[in-house]
Amino acid sequence: MNLHTVALALIVAALLVAGCDKKGSVSFPDTPPDKVVMTFFGLLAEGGKLTNKEALTMISERNGSISPDNFRRWTENYSKDTKIEITKTTLPASPDDHGDWIARVEMQVKTPSIFGGEYATTSAMHLILDEKLKQWKIDFLAETLEEDSYRTLPAEARAQP
Amino acid sequence: MRNLSSQRYLNVFVALAVSALFSNAPAANAKKTELTQFDKRDWHVTSQQDSDAPLRDYAILYDAGGVDGALGVIGIPSMRTYRHIKCGVDLHNFPFSGSNAGNNNGTPDGKYLYVSDKGADTIVEVNLQTGWAERIFALPKPFGVHHSAALAPNGKYLFATGELTGKMLKLRLKDGATTVLDIPPAPSAPDYPDTSKDGRYVFAGNYYHSAVMVFSQDPFKLIKEIPVGKNPHGTNVSPDGRLVAVCDKLSATLSIIDIDKLKVHKVIPVGAGPLHNQIDTLGKYDYISCFVSDSTSKVDLTRMQLVDEFPVHYRVGHNSIAPDNAYYVSQNKFSTGLFTPTGIVFAVNFELQDIDETSATYGKTVKIIPVDGEPHEGRQIFASYIQRWNTGKGEELFSKGYELGDVKVSFAEGHGTGLHERPQLEPTHVTDSSRGWVPRDDGKPGITKEGDVHVVRIKAFSYGYVPRFVHVPKGAKVRIILTNIDKAAGLTKNPDVTMGLAVYGYYGPRTMLIGVRGMSAVGEFVADKAGEYEFYCQHFCGPLHLEMRGTLFVDPPGQMASLAVGDYDDVSKQETILVEQERKWIVGTNKLMNKLNEGKEPTI
Known part of the structure; x- marks a missing residue:
């Protein structure tokens, strides 16, 4: 086998691998995931049944659905004074093991405190691509977030001086 | 033909007899509301009623x-x-x-x-x-x-x-x-x-x-x-x-x-x-x-x-x-x-x-x-x-x-x-504290200090907490952020299981956090009474719900809180649960503890 043949074989193999990559066949929706998250919490902050129902339609049903009743009671006391700032948005380069395209939106959340001022928390939210609807859908129940490792952390915690 | 006709008459007779029997049954079994002299005083009771949902419950x-x-x-x-x-x-x-x-x-x-x-x-x-x-x-x-x-x-x-x-x-x-x-x-x-x-x-x-x-x-x-x-x-x-x-x-x-x-x-x-x-x-x-x-x-x-x-x-x-x-x-x-x-x-x-x-x-x-x-x-x-x-x-x-x-x-x-x-006590449930929900917090469980606030991040799952033993100093401003990390809750696979966190006793009215899925519950209070206080899941979450427990230690200066070290006499007064005029109805049992010595009690 001469060098020519080897090079040709490598080129063909590279083309085949590129052809197998699903990314080429997926186009992400026009509305980016961070915009979806902001809209979602905007609806929750607004309050009311209809807005809550609309927010529910933004949630992915890939890993199970939530009844409207439950969703409403889980979210209706979300404070309208909470401020959200998106700190990072990561679009997927490839699908996960289940073939889902998952974007990650990280945000900083500021909420009024009874001790005065505001306190900040961070939140990471996954969004699953709904290829049929061409929309990013929110993984509200955090089924795709890996958190099982938390369970093995030390049972005892104390404040550092 | 004659035989068939006789059979028909017989069938009709049996059907009539059965229907007559059953048509009488409800009337015979109906519960009548019994009127007493007191009922006659009530404007809404006007006559006897045949009903299976009587005005008076027995x-x-x-x-x-x-x-x-x-x-x-x-x-x-x-x-x-x-x-x-x-x-x-x-x-x-x-x-x-x-x-x-x-x-x-x-x-x-x-x-x-x-x-x-x-x-x-x-x-x-x-x-x-x-x-x-x-x-x-x-x-x-x-x-x-x-x-x-x-x-x-x-x-x-x-x-x-x-x-x-x-x-x-x-x-x-x-x-x-x-x-x-x-x-x-x-x-x-x-x-x-x-x-x-x-x-x-x-x-x-x-x-x-x-x-x-x-x-x-x-x-x-x-x-x-x-x-x-x-x-x-x-x-x-x-x-x-x-x-x-x-x-x-x-x-x-x-x-x-x-x-x-x-x-x-x-x-x-x-x-x-x-x-x-x-x-x-x-x-x-x-x-x-x-x-x-x-x-x-x-x-x-x-x-x-x-x-x-x-x-x-x-x-x-x-x-x-x-x-x-x-x-x-x-x-x-x-x-x-x-x-x-x-x-x-x-x-x-x-x-x-x-x-x-x-x-x-x-x-x-x-x-x-x-x-x-x-x-x-x-x-x-x-x-x-x-x-x-x-x-x-x-x-x-x-x-x-x-x-x-x-x-x-x-x-x-x-x-x-x-x-x-006779008094009418209406204890206040929530005192000197706040509770709310924020977008699901992704912080690692444990305690951090943000300014002068001790931020306690606790993850709840079927059936436990991480961390389970939480130490804060007496007088600390405490913010507990509770996040439910169940995927499909435990043994029973219910998608809508809510977790809770309530610290018993003095901090009970100040916590009572409700850990719904998809959001984090946040509670703030001042840990001003030292002691060892168990916390538990107050929202039924499955067969091992009762076993879902942890401990909040509010450590006094230079000491570790325990069941022997704490402001237990103070918290027994329940002073924050009642207003002043209601306090006289509290029976403070700490002072009387073990007055009834073994073997010297009145015979039951």
Whole structure:
């Protein structure tokens, strides 16, 4: 086998691998995931049944659905004074093991405190691509977030001086 | 042809006879409302009615409302909610005053019930006749009450379990004096108690020991542990005083203990997740709530076997039985898809089942209603026990007493004989604290300091917390961020399981966090009282819900908080739960602790 043949074989193999990559066949929706998250919490902050129902339609049903009743009671006391700032948005380069395209939106959340001022928390939210609807859908129940490792952390915690 | 015609006549005759028979049946069985002289005073009672939902209920179901801190009062069989009686923070369990004769409903005298408040660590005395909380027993700290289900036969003493600290307590109802026992070895969780009818024993499950503990009532001391199935819960003595029925939560069995021999007589398979018993007044049948199998299991206590099973909707916890054994109420924890949403606290439900074997609807659900809070113990009483105060003679009935069958009921002892002398306590639930929800926090569990605030991140799952032991210094500003990290909640795979976090006692009214899925619950308060305080999941989340616990240590300067080191005398005063004028009705039992020495108590 001469060098020519080897090079040709490598080129063909590279083309085949590129052809197998699903990314080429997926186009992400026009509305980016961070915009979806902001809209979602905007609806929750607004309050009311209809807005809550609309927010529910933004949630992915890939890993199970939530009844409207439950969703409403889980979210209706979300404070309208909470401020959200998106700190990072990561679009997927490839699908996960289940073939889902998952974007990650990280945000900083500021909420009024009874001790005065505001306190900040961070939140990471996954969004699953709904290829049929061409929309990013929110993984509200955090089924795709890996958190099982938390369970093995030390049972005892104390404040550092 | 003739034969056929005769046959037709015969058929028509039989059909007419049968239809005549059945068309008469409803009229014969209809329950007529009996009018009394008092009814004639009421504007809404105008005539006798044939109805299966009479205006007057013959029985009343009281339920310890759990997280809404109120007692529910519900009519049987109409299942109408009459009222809620505010008592505290997180109500669990109660006996009626009177005696412990009979089944779980006891033999009430119609005066009081004594409900345990797990969140505030108190027992609240509710006057059944006025419908108000009248006295609060501030239990010796540390204690961590769960159940206060058991009265001594003479009705003068109450036995309660300190599930959160591994203790048992005998309380003299007259003045709140207590004897407290430690139940080693740790971990120890005395759970649901009941007393023998002859005054000899107190029985209480201990889920950490997978055993039923046996105490003598007088002197009050532990005398034996009887191994039963895994993680026992409901522990009830039969009305004939012969046996104790124990729900082995994780073994799907009912252990029957012979009281004379103090050993297990039989183990009966009953269905998955048995939690509570209701034995009928005859001691013939035991109705068991089975959480996992969504059913009411009926055990014949004579034949010692399972004889029937009724489906419930869904995930039953406690249960109760009508005083005439005609109805059974399955107090279900989940109402998935059943009702209209009305707020952040989801509706659990009560399901009325007909258990009268002679009834056409035997074994069927006849009514299901949404209820407030997350009720625990339910007990029923004949409605005739509650006097009619709308007759203009209320004051007289209090000062002179009244007849209840053969019994003369008197309010001569206690706070005063006049109606105007009796207090109405309406404890405030939330003090100096805040609770709310934020987008799901992704911080690592543990404690960080942000400025002068100690931020405690706790992850909750089926069935535990990380971290479980939390230390903060006394005086610290504390912010707890609780995140439910269950994927599909535990054994039962319910998608909508809510986790909770309530620190018992002083911090109970300041926490009560509700860990819904998809959001994080945040609570802020100042940890200004030192001590070791257990926290627990106050929202029913599955079979091992009770075992979901942790500890908040508020360390005093230079010391480690423990059950011996803390501001327990201070917190026993319950000063933040009541306003000034209500404080005189608090019975501070810390000062009286162990005044009743073993062996020197009055004979029961």
